[in-house]
Amino acid sequence: MVAQDMSIEHFVEGNIEEQAKAVPQNRLSPTYATTVPYKSPSLPRDILQYLPPNGNPFSLFGDPYALLYYLPVEYNVIRNSNYWLRGKEEDNNFTANEIALLTFLANHRVVTRSQIQRAVFSSSDSDTKVKEFIRKCLKSGIIVAFKWVSPCENEKLLPHLYGLSPVGAKAAGLLLPRTHFPRSYQFLPIKYVPGNAPKMTDYFSTVIANEFYCKLRELDRVIEWSSQEKIDLSNGRYFRPHYAIKTIKDKQDFKYLWLEVIRPVKNWYSDCIERFQQIQLAFTSLSDELKPELVILLVDDVSRIPDIADLAEQYMPDSRIRYTTDERLIQKNDPAIFYTYFEAQGVTPSKIKFLTPEWDGMSASEYHESLYNREDLLLDDADYDY
Incomplete structure (x- = not known):
């Protein structure tokens, strides 16, 4: 997942600012906290x-002051990863x-152990099996673990986050059609000079979105x-939702x-206004069959929903919305x-x-199985007539 740039220019081509300013506006303002829960x-x-x-x-993934901190690794872990990949590539024994x-990780960038357990393993696999698998992957150097530090103390235990190492990205490139993984999808465990560690905001956005993915899964x-999928609009521009999701309700009902x-984060309220204007402009340019049934707005805390709802009502009135x-x-x-x-x-x-x-309608597993459970897939090439 790439960093979430919420500026108009990043998501919609053309002079959208001029159009957005033409939308009638009742001036709104955010509600601020009056007390600080930290000491x-x-x-x-x-x-x-x-x-x-x-x-x-x-919230756990809502601290705007959090800074990335890589967990210590063995000194030879990078060399181990090259050995690992060479052996896997030569023997084809992934x-x-x-x-x-x-x-x-290639598709979702940054994940937690709980998300790995739900997306990679079966429900019958034990926590011990999952932890041992992650430990082996860390030792082989194909994934990297990190956490975060913040001036806002957190009494909860913080989960480890995991991403691909540069060699892990190379391995993923062998397995997937994608030939290049951006730098933001690769993690090199280094000790940052104090004051230079990157903020966790983009990673938090990705991780909490992945929690929604795991719920659906x-x-x-x-x-x-898909993340940042380009959707062409009828007016010659394009729009990129943060995440576009195709779900199944029943057979042939998506x-x-x-x-x-x-x-x-900084300027979040004004950025949110711009973002909702972008969505509204996209809705006015999309045919009904290409519009999403719902726009899900994932916010950090339930007490922020009224402010977000007021903005949504004013700036993207054509969207059907649910919050989480x-x-x-x-x-x-x-x-x-x-x-x-x-x-x-x-x-x-x-x-x-x-x-x-x-709900007992056709599931995603049943849908995918129906694509591959066909007798013609097993026919010899000589038997195929065309």
């Missing part, structure tokens, strides 16, 4: 601009789990998932979603992972029926 004496002075409006601590992990409803990730939050996705007990918002009722938990465990 550290070295907190940033502008922290109230980014905290959830209810004064809660930042294991099924190695192929699944390399594919997962657990429900066996996701057919296709539902298309856009997922937009909103993080509390970091906490709602990470929790495991309630299948209602969405929210709706109406001024009279406020924020209310919501279900999308076909995105619940109880």
